[in-house]
Amino acid sequence: MTALTEIGEHPETQPSGAAVSIVAATKVFGHGPGAVVALDRVSLDVAPGEFVCLLGASGCGKSTLLNLVAGLDRPTAGSVSVRARRTGLMFQEAALFPWLTVRGNVELALKLAGAGRDERRRRTDALLAMVHLTDFAKKRPHELSGGMRQRVALARALAQDAEVLLMDEPFGALDAMTRDRLHDELETLWRDTHKTVIFVTHNVREAVRLGDRVVLLASRPGRVAEIFPVSIPRPRRIDSAEVATLAATITDRLRAEVPSGR
Amino acid sequence: MAVDVVTLDALAPARAATRPSFGTRLWGAAWPKLLAVAIFIGVWQLVVWSGWKSQAVIPSPFTVLDDMVHNIGALWGDAIVTLRRALIGFAVSIVVGGIIGIAVARVRVLRLAIGSMITGLQTMPSVAWYPLAIVLFQLTEGAILFVVVLGASPSIANGIIDGVDHVPPVLLRAGRVLGARGFASLRHIVIPAALPSVISGLKQGWAFAWRSLMAGELITLLPGHLGLGQALNQSSQLADYVGVYEAMIVIFIIGALVDAVFFGSVVRAVRKRYGLIDAAAT
Numbered sequence: 452m453t454a455l456t457e458i459g460e461h462p463e464t465q466p467s468g469a470a471v472s473i474v475a476a477t478k479v480f481g482h483g484p485g486a487v488v489a490l491d492r493v494s495l496d497v498a499p500g501e502f503v504c505l506l507g508a509s510g511c512g513k514s515t516l517l518n519l520v521a522g523l524d525r526p527t528a529g530s531v532s533v534r535a536r537r538t539g540l541m542f543q544e545a546a547l548f549p550w551l552t553v554r555g556n557v558e559l560a561l562k563l564a565g566a567g568r569d570e571r572r573r574r575t576d577a578l579l580a581m582v583h584l585t586d587f588a589k590k591r592p593h594e595l596s597g598g599m600r601q602r603v604a605l606a607r608a609l610a611q612d613a614e615v616l617l618m619d620e621p622f623g624a625l626d627a628m629t630r631d632r633l634h635d636e637l638e639t640l641w642r643d644t645h646k647t648v649i650f651v652t653h654n655v656r657e658a659v660r661l662g663d664r665v666v667l668l669a670s671r672p673g674r675v676a677e678i679f680p681v682s683i684p685r686p687r688r689i690d691s692a693e694v695a696t697l698a699a700t701i702t703d704r705l706r707a708e709v710p711s712g713r
Numbered sequence: 714m715a716v717d718v719v720t721l722d723a724l725a726p727a728r729a730a731t732r733p734s735f736g737t738r739l740w741g742a743a744w745p746k747l748l749a750v751a752i753f754i755g756v757w758q759l760v761v762w763s764g765w766k767s768q769a770v771i772p773s774p775f776t777v778l779d780d781m782v783h784n785i786g787a788l789w790g791d792a793i794v795t796l797r798r799a800l801i802g803f804a805v806s807i808v809v810g811g812i813i814g815i816a817v818a819r820v821r822v823l824r825l826a827i828g829s830m831i832t833g834l835q836t837m838p839s840v841a842w843y844p845l846a847i848v849l850f851q852l853t854e855g856a857i858l859f860v861v862v863l864g865a866s867p868s869i870a871n872g873i874i875d876g877v878d879h880v881p882p883v884l885l886r887a888g889r890v891l892g893a894r895g896f897a898s899l900r901h902i903v904i905p906a907a908l909p910s911v912i913s914g915l916k917q918g919w920a921f922a923w924r925s926l927m928a929g930e931l932i933t934l935l936p937g938h939l940g941l942g943q944a945l946n947q948s949s950q951l952a953d954y955v956g957v958y959e960a961m962i963v964i965f966i967i968g969a970l971v972d973a974v975f976f977g978s979v980v981r982a983v984r985k986r987y988g989l990i991d992a993a994a995t
Contacts, residue, residue: 487820521890539890546887549987550905559901563892593988 467549469534470615470647471497471520476529478515491672492529497532499614502641502648504662506655508705511650512673516618520649535647537564537708539613543620545600547592553603554579554588560610576607581640602636618650621692622657631689634660638686655698655705660689665701669708676708770954779959784956788944788963795930795940796967798854802861802923809862810869810918817870818877828874831867839864839925843932857929864925865918872914876907907982916976923968941967 478490489512497503506511518524519531519538547556557578561571579585582602592600601621608616622630638661641648653656658665662681669676679701683693733741757774765771777957780789817823817831844913850856861951879905930942939947941964948956 523886523889537892542883542887544883546883548884548887548902548905550908560891563888563897563901591986591988607891 452708457563458467468498469496470499471534471649472530472532473496473520474530474532476516476519476531478512478524478528479527488672490526491674492530492617493668493673493675495666495675495678497649499647500645502650502661504658504665505649505651505668506653506658506665506701506705507668507673507676508653508670508708510673511668511669511670513630513653514619515673516668517619517649517651520615523567533615535614537611537613538615538617539608539611540617541601541604541608541619541621542575543623545592545597545604547600547603547607549592550617552589553584553589553595556592556603557606557610560607564611571682574610578610581609582606585650596629597625598633601625601633605633605637605640609644613646615647615649618648618693620651620653623652623654629655634689635686642685655702656689656694659698659701660687667701667704667708677704717985719923721987740788769952772864772955772958777955777962780955781959781962784959788941788959791939791941791944791960792963795926795942798857798861798930799926802926803865803919804859804917806857806862806865806869806918806922807915810866810914811873813866814870814873814914818874824874831874833872834863835867835871835921837863838926839921840932842925843929846929847933852933856933860929863926865922868918868921869914872911872917873907875908875914877903879910880906909980909987909989912976912980912983914981916972920968920972923971929965 461479473493473495474636475492475494476490477488477492480487480489493512493516495503505516507513515524517540519526520533521538521542522533550561551559554575557575558571561574565572575588576585582605584602584606585598586593587599592603595603604621622633625633635659637648640646650658650661659679659681665679665681667676667679668674679697681697683691683697687694754774757771761768761771761773768776812826813831817828817932839860842863843856846856846859850859884902884906885898888898893901927942930940931946934943934946941960945957945960946966948954948960981990
């Protein structure tokens with residue numbers, strides 16, 4: 452694979468150093484009068500090793516933007532360039548393969564990435580240890596709790612050894628306690644592996660808890676409303692006063708963007 | 714008092730309690746069935762006692778069972794002939810249904826052309842094929858095979874088509890993200906995801922094969938090769954009503970055994986593995 456993947460019709464010059472560079476990306480679904488503009492000239496640079504949270508109400512095109520970065524879709528106009536061999540993607544549903552065990556799910560990711568048998572075994576052990584699921588390696592997905600399934604999905608996404616990890620509301624369906632714990636684990640993993648993370652959420656506190664920057668997206672059409680740098684020292688706590696204060700500021704801005712009744 | 718330390722993992726499903734012994738489980742599964750058989754025999758005997766029909770037409774169940782024990786060798790021979798035909802027919806159906814199913818599932822034009830016809834074929838009573846089969850193959854094993862394959866392969870093909878159509882899109886997407894494209898996607902995602910549906914198709918295919926075979930054996934009397942259906946027909950013609958009941962009982966037992974015991978356990982094992990049924994409930 453090339454070091455630089457160019458997607459889109461008008462690739463702009465890549466700003467030196469950015470891991471992900473989105474330049475005036477526009478995405479239109481459909482044609483004619485029924486066409487829906489999902490993204491309207493969205494521009495964003497993400498530095499290597501940065502943790503960026505995309506925040507917005509439903510309909511702001513968060514998932515569309517993530518699909519563009521993942522290479523699952525192409526922008527109608529503008530460009531999306533990713534300086535990475537691969538991107539890993541995690542969804543709201545764990546989307547584990549039910550016929551495989553926990554270990555099998557992680558190993559399949561390694562197999563599809565071309566790893567040999569010994570390497571698969573060794574790296575699966577390491578990844579399962581990393582997400583604290585060593586004892587559950589032989590279980591099947593339906594035997595796990597929601598939080599454990601997402602940890603398997605995280606291990607599977609990490610197995611791709613992607614420099615850029617894209618997360619589409621991965622903890623959205625979990626209870627607050629489990630989510631809180633996974634925030635800690637994700638922060639530790641991110642710190643240890645130096646990955647670039649783009650994390651989509653509609654939870655303001657979660658965005659402030661995790662992100663180096665919070666990118667607020669406006670809805671219909673999706674566009675960047677404002678970018679908030681988060682300077683609160685890590686490790687953070689979701690219930691700390693600093694997180695709450697910044698979250699309140701962002702929520703006010705979000706309310707201004709999303710008129711009531713929507 | 715000891716205080717349990719509750720961690721988040723305690724929210725995970727509890728481990729299954731220790732399984733009861735094999736004997737206990739077997740008895741638990743068997744006694745309702747045995748009771749049902751006992752009630753059936755009881756009702757049958759009551760009908761005989763009521764004198765509704767002469768005992769020549771509806772003999773006592775004990776007369777039939779007693780005669781069956783003496784006749785077991787002949788019945789066994791008939792059953793072997795029939796089972797051989799069923800297995801050959803089913804094997805050919807798997808090949809034919811498998812090829813058609815995979816082709817229709819993968820090729821859009823084929824699906825538009827014959828996709829709905831396959832379901833239509835399934836509704837065709839197999840007996841209706843026999844006149845044509847006899848014209849084409851005369852009174853040979855070929856005629857029976859022809860109808861068995863026509864009866865069973867649409868179900869098998871449909872199972873494959875349904876399975877491939879209903880692979881959850883999120884799994885396809887997850888596979889694509891992990892780099893599974895083309896053949897790798899087929900091998901690692903589509904085929905395993907379609908498996909439960911394919912097995913249901915096979916189960917249904919077997920039921921159709923067995924029915925078609927019985928219809929075929931009743932109609933085509935092949936000299937020298939007596940199957941259960943032919944034995945049934947012959948007993949009826951010779952007014953050997955005890956023989957009629959015996960053949961019917963054997964036909965039922967074989968059909969039920971294969972369907973419930975073999976396919977039932979395979980379907981259950983797969984569904985359990987895939988988390989489609991609650992493991993604790995079985």
